Amino acid sequence: MTVLALVLSGCGADLGGPCSATEPCSEGVCDLTNPGGGECVDADGDEDGDGIPNKRDFCQHEMGGEYDEDLDGLGDICDACPIAPPPAQADSDGDEVDSPCDPDPSTKGDRIVVFDGFNSGALPMGWKSTMAWTFQGGEAVVTPGSPTAVETLSAPLPLVSSHIAVLARWRVDRVDTAATENAVRITAIDQRPAGTTTIACGSSRVAGTDRLVVDTGISSAQDTVDGLFDPASLYRGALKIDGAQAQCALIADRDAGAAQAMTSGENMTQAGLAAKGATIRFGYLLAVQRP
Ligand SMILES: [Ca+2]
Ligand SMILES: [Ca+2]
Ligand SMILES: [Ca+2]
Ligand SMILES: [Ca+2]
Structure with a gap:
């Protein structure tokens, strides 16, 4: 003693x-x-x-x-990257957004504009969602109401910009085998009185085949990736929009993939998440913008 x-x-x-x-x-x-x-x-x-x-x-x-999502001792609102501990290499462009949150580590001006680790147990202030979402155990859990329902959640974006990155992490709880498609999507939305454009990046399973899909409304692209609905796997995804190009990347425990498609170059007004035909538990939503 x-x-x-x-x-x-x-x-x-x-x-x-x-x-x-x-x-x-x-x-x-x-x-x-x-x-x-x-x-x-x-x-x-x-x-x-x-x-x-x-x-x-x-x-x-x-x-x-x-709240401290990544448990590095720096609170979510004062952390240069709230999803990972400080990197060994200093922030190379000096914009106070650290890797891996910085979508463009060589161009200054990126800003974390949305982050929530779903630790408050409620829908974050100012966000919108369909009825299928609950907030528990530090996660946003979505249980679609029917095999065809697309359940959405979205956060407003403060900057008028077509440079945006939206990142999320999730687990798959249950796949609805009665659904013709199972899907998990990271979205960027331009909602205006004249109409809504949604750019989506995520996992899709149709007839037993899993694909990463990026869809901008005017163009789409895909990449075959193994095991995108495995309950034992952790998934991380990123949708990055730069002017007229959208890139989608997914990382699963045993595979990864990427694809890109053209966009009409709009300024996005919301960042969000969506699920169809599967019960999904999201760990966080992060959006980074550059003017
Ligand atoms: Ca932290
Ligand atoms: Ca205090
Ligand atoms: Ca404080
Ligand atoms: Ca940076």
Whole structure:
């Protein structure tokens, strides 16, 4: 016991002392976003006075910060890439969006405009969805109401731009064998009084064949990828639109694929998710825009 006590007291700093993601505090919690470098602060205090005590506040210098999707100690709203820990290589274009969130790491100006890890247990403020969605266990769960229903969820985009990346991660809970198509889609939508354009990127299973499909409304492309509806696999997908070109990439546990198609170059107003003929659990939705 004495040895253990000595070891414990010998590692980590006291309140006011330095700390980092790999060097925790011996007293209090580490404020990783302190401008002068990580600093040990009182666990029950409230550095930024936002009502969230330091021990549950992962953004100690701005309002909010109670959720940390990737568990790297940086809250979702103050993390340069809320879906992955800080990369070994510094942000090369200096726009404060880190890889793998930065769709164009050599061009400055990207901004994370939408992120939700579905940890609040409710539809995020300002978003819209059909009735088939529930929010539980840090996931947005969609259970389509019928084999033909396309269930959607969408978030508004703040910038008028045709440079956008939409990323999501999901698992497949159940495939409805009565549906003629099973589908998971990442979407970008241009909704105007004159009509709606949807650009979609995702998984499709028709007659037992799995494909990655990108569909822009004026053009579509596909790539055959194995095992896109495997309940044991984790899926990550990215839809990237650059001017008049849309690229779709999917990564599964045992395969990956990509395809691209032409778009009419519109500015997208919403980013979203959709599912058809399958119960899907989404882990997050991320959108990055560049003016
Ligand atoms: Ca606080
Ligand atoms: Ca805070
Ligand atoms: Ca984080
Ligand atoms: Ca960057």
